[in-house]
């Protein structure tokens with residue numbers, strides 16, 4: 001084990017947090033960064049990158065808001081050059097499945113001369129419990145422009161395990177792991193399973209993309225995020241990603257975690273009961 005810290009970009013991000021915890025429990029030192037850390041790291045301000053990179057040899061990188069956005073490829077190109085200048089040797093990058101922009105950014109990394117890994121993930125199960133969908137769940141109705149599309153949602157504890165394996169096991173270097181959960185599910189099925197365990201009714205309502213974007217615009221979401229939402233729910237969510245892969249098994253030698261186990265873990269945290277008063281009437 002070498003002494004330089006492993007850089008984790010996205011200290012407060014859903015996967016970054018878990019990657020850092022796992023590395024600590026394995027005895028590695030880390031430098032977790034985001035806009036709120038010291039040193040600070042901001043994808044929109046390249047002058048913050050050098051300080052974060054200095055003295056590190058490997059990194060787990062989560063981009064924000066999403067590698068699908070048009071500017072991501074150039075930002076990753078500039079970041080990879082900065083990383084090489086700073087002496088980084090190995091970069092593990094989280095990517096999104098079925099996103100053309102993300103795949104262009106992946107290629108930049110693969111052709112950079114750095115040792116690399118790409119963890120190309122399906123939609124996170126934790127979007128229901130830690131992300132933008134939690135309000136719909138605790139409010140009893142999740143409204144999305146997702147129709148009856150099938151998605152093999154992944155438990156991000158699996159993503160963190162794969163990322164840590166990639167960071168710490170040299171025999172896995174220079175490989176792309178396309179990771180998903182074990183079964184493709186519709187939002188109707190996911191919400192029905194959630195409703196069964198939470199003890200209050202939750203339903204899924206499919207709405208039009210235009211109604212969805214209008215609601216988000218009214219909430220003040222910036223244009224870039226509106227573009228991203230349209231991209232995710234129309235282009236990326238057109239059924240191209242509906243087949244599960246065995247990327248978790250390839251990296252870890254064990255199957256991916258099922259939605260039922262994810263539900264068990266969330267129920268133990270109480271995340272879906274924060275607004276329990278809503279459901280006592």
Ligand SMILES: NC(=O)c1ccc[n+]([C@@H]2O[C@H](COP(=O)([O-])OP(=O)(O)OC[C@H]3O[C@@H](n4cnc5c(N)ncnc54)[C@H](OP(=O)(O)O)[C@@H]3O)[C@@H](O)[C@H]2O)c1
Pocket residue numbers: 010012013014015016034035036037041042043044062063064065066067068094095096097121122123124127131
């Ligand atoms: N969600 C999914 O289903 C999914 C699926 C596949 C791939 N991904 C990939 O996962 C990544 C993001 O996932 P997520 O949306 O679930 O969010 P997330 O990983 O939870 O990340 C949110 C964090 O990003 C940090 N952040 C925000 N703006 C930043 C900036 N300008 N510079 C540096 N850090 C910034 C924030 O921390 P601070 O406030 O502390 O800065 C925040 O805690 C994307 O790269 C996406 O492509 C997501």
